[in-house]
Amino acid sequence: xxxxxxxxxxxxxxxxxxxxxxxxxxxxxxxxxxxxxxxxxxxxxxxxxxxxxxxxxxxxxxxxxxxxxxxxxxxxxxxxxxxxxxxxxxxxxxxxxxxxxxxxxxxxxxxxxxxxxxxxxxxxxxxxxxxxxxxxxxxxxxxxxxxxxxxxxxxxxxxxxxxxxxxxxxxxxxxxxxxxxxxxxxxxxxxxxxxxxxxxx
Amino acid sequence: xxxxxxxxxxxxxxxxxxxxxxxxxxxxxxxxxxxxxxxxxxxxxxxxxxxxxxxxxxxxxxxxxxxxxxxxxxxxxxxxxxxxxxxxxxxxxxxxxxxxxxxxxxxxxxxxxxxxxxxxxxxxxxxxxxxxxxxxxxxxxxxxxxxxxxxxxxxxxxxxxxxxxxxxxxxxxxxxxxxxxxxxxxxxxxxxxxxxxxxxxxxxxxxxxxxxxxxxxxxxxxxxxxxxx
Numbered sequence: 001x002x003x004x005x006x007x008x009x010x011x012x013x014x015x016x017x018x019x020x021x022x023x024x025x026x027x028x029x030x031x032x033x034x035x036x037x038x039x040x041x042x043x044x045x046x047x048x049x050x051x052x053x054x055x056x057x058x059x060x061x062x063x064x065x066x067x068x069x070x071x072x073x074x075x076x077x078x079x080x081x082x083x084x085x086x087x088x089x090x091x092x093x094x095x096x097x098x099x100x101x102x103x104x105x106x107x108x109x110x111x112x113x114x115x116x117x118x119x120x121x122x123x124x125x126x127x128x129x130x131x132x133x134x135x136x137x138x139x140x141x142x143x144x145x146x147x148x149x150x151x152x153x154x155x156x157x158x159x160x161x162x163x164x165x166x167x168x169x170x171x172x173x174x175x176x177x178x179x180x181x182x183x184x185x186x187x188x189x190x191x192x193x194x195x196x197x198x199x200x201x
Numbered sequence: 202x203x204x205x206x207x208x209x210x211x212x213x214x215x216x217x218x219x220x221x222x223x224x225x226x227x228x229x230x231x232x233x234x235x236x237x238x239x240x241x242x243x244x245x246x247x248x249x250x251x252x253x254x255x256x257x258x259x260x261x262x263x264x265x266x267x268x269x270x271x272x273x274x275x276x277x278x279x280x281x282x283x284x285x286x287x288x289x290x291x292x293x294x295x296x297x298x299x300x301x302x303x304x305x306x307x308x309x310x311x312x313x314x315x316x317x318x319x320x321x322x323x324x325x326x327x328x329x330x331x332x333x334x335x336x337x338x339x340x341x342x343x344x345x346x347x348x349x350x351x352x353x354x355x356x357x358x359x360x361x362x363x364x365x366x367x368x369x370x371x372x373x374x375x376x377x378x379x380x381x382x383x384x385x386x387x388x389x390x391x392x393x394x395x396x397x398x399x400x401x402x403x404x405x406x407x408x409x410x411x412x413x414x415x416x417x418x419x420x421x422x423x424x425x426x427x428x429x430x
Contacts, residue, residue: 014232020219028213035214049220054370056226058429061368062235063300071300071370075429078370082430125211128204148209161371163305175205182204 008068012059023052026069029149030076036144037080039133047083051076073159077141084137124182131181138162139174146171238294238302241364245293246286249357249384253391256353263397268329280321281393284314284386284412288379289357293364302365304372307379311420314382315413318389322405332399343403346392350411351418353391354384358419365427373424381419385412 002010002018004025010018027048034051035044054075055068062068132140138160145156146167157167219227266274291307328334335343361380369376388411396408 011230012233012235014230016227016230019227019230023216023219027216031216032211032213036208041214045217048216049223053220053223053226054429056223058367060233060235061300061365061429063238063295064235066295066298066300068300074301074370078429124204125207128208132208143205147205150209158301159371161304178205 004068005065008059008062009064012062012064019056022068026072027052030072033073033144033149034076034080036129036132036148037137037141038083039129043083047076047079050083051079054079070155070158074161077159077161081137128178128182131178134181135174135177139170139177142167142170143174143178147175236364236368242290242293245289245357245360245364248360249285249289249387252356253353253387256349257391257394260349260391260395263395265329265332265397265399266394268331270327273325273327277321277325277393278390281318281386281390284318285357285383285390287383288314288386289361289383292361292376292379292383301369301372302376304369304375304379307372308375311375311378311382311416314386315409315416318386318412319405319409322409323401324405326399326401326404328399331397333397334400335398335403336400337402340402340406343398343407346396346398346403346407347411347414349395350385350388350392350408351415353388354381354411354415354419357384357387358415358423362423362426367427367429369424369427370429373427374420377423377427378416378420380423381416382412384419385415388412388415 002021004022007018007022011022030051031044031048034047035041038044038047055072132143141160142156145151145159146153153167154164157164160167288307288310291303291310293302295302358380389408392408
């Protein structure tokens with residue numbers, strides 16, 4: 001598959017097929033990021049479409065030869081922040097275990113019966129996602145970008161529009177909060193506590 | 202933390218198909234001219250310098266110009282020029298391989314420029330026999346310099362905002378501040394060659410203040426134009 005910058009250049013030259021290839025290349029990763037941030041598949045899908053619409057409308061701002069990925073991620077970041085501000089739901093909190101959405105299925109796009117395949121305990125992963133959703137937005141984003149999406153601290157800072165130092169602090173605090181939440185069953189989410197007690201969620 | 206490690210190994214989800222709105226946009230996709238940062242920078246600097254020279258020609262050169270130390274006159278002039286070009290460069294030109302300008306450095310340059318020129322003005326302000334002094338008593342009467350300086354800053358700020366309109370998903374406030382500081386420094390350069398008032402308070406707080414105030418005003422107003430919404 002062609003590189004993102006080549007696709008972006010062809011797309012700016014009027015090649016619609018290059019945009020579709022770019023979408024195929026970038027959208028899964030971007031959706032993964034948005035899904036971990038928004039925690040709702042429908043919202044993440046909507047944010048993804050909004051992000052690509054903004055990329056399309058701002059394509060004259062692209063600099064030929066540049067890697068478009070950090071720029072596209074920044075647009076996704078901004079789209080998510082604007083959306084959360086608009087709806088005042090920076091943190092999606094869950095109360096009872098019965099209310100929990102089937103996040104692992106939504107996250108991977110696979111059904112429940114296919115998920116327990118050695119890639120980790122689905123219940124614990126759901127608990128981790130609960131704990132992640134409970135973090136403040138900035139810490140959540142820092143953890144998602146640096147720990148889950150594999151970006152360097154500098155790349156994550158560039159995407160989130162903050163300094164490297166601030167991103168390091170956010171990632172550290174977020175990770176510590178997650179560790180505390182997942183490490184102590186009494187303080188963990190209902191799903192994690194339930195799992196730790198051996199009960200069904 | 203193994204659970205988090207497990208999460209990081211999850212395969213990416215399958216994205217939905219493109220929205221009908223995007224499909225409609227793609228149905229008629231004209232080629233577009235993309236941003237050319239160096240060309241924009243050269244154009245912005247050239248237009249701004251021509252405009253600054255025009256303002257200076259309208260206001261006349263300072264009467265004590267030939268009485269002042271040449272080294273200070275040239276050195277300070279170059280510092281003002283650098284204070285104009287450097288933040289504007291950082292605000293418009295990304296590093297190689299990047300789309301977004303260096304907004305972090307741009308923000309630092311805006312702060313450094315504002316503090317630097319206020320400090321230098323307060324400390325270094327040689328005068329000649331025909332120089333004027335206002336000091337504290339007449340400090341307020343020197344507000345014209347602030348106004349002319351800000352008027353000069355307008356062109357680089359507006360020009361930069363036009364070049365970067367709708368292009369910045371992050372860092373727009375710092376880039377705007379850098380454009381303002383750069384414009385303010387151009388205003389300071391113009392005042393350096395025009396204003397014969399040489400007391401430290403006036404040079405520091407009015408001439409240097411142009412940089413700080415232009416940066417603050419630009420940071421407050423310009424992101425409305427440059428933010429990618």
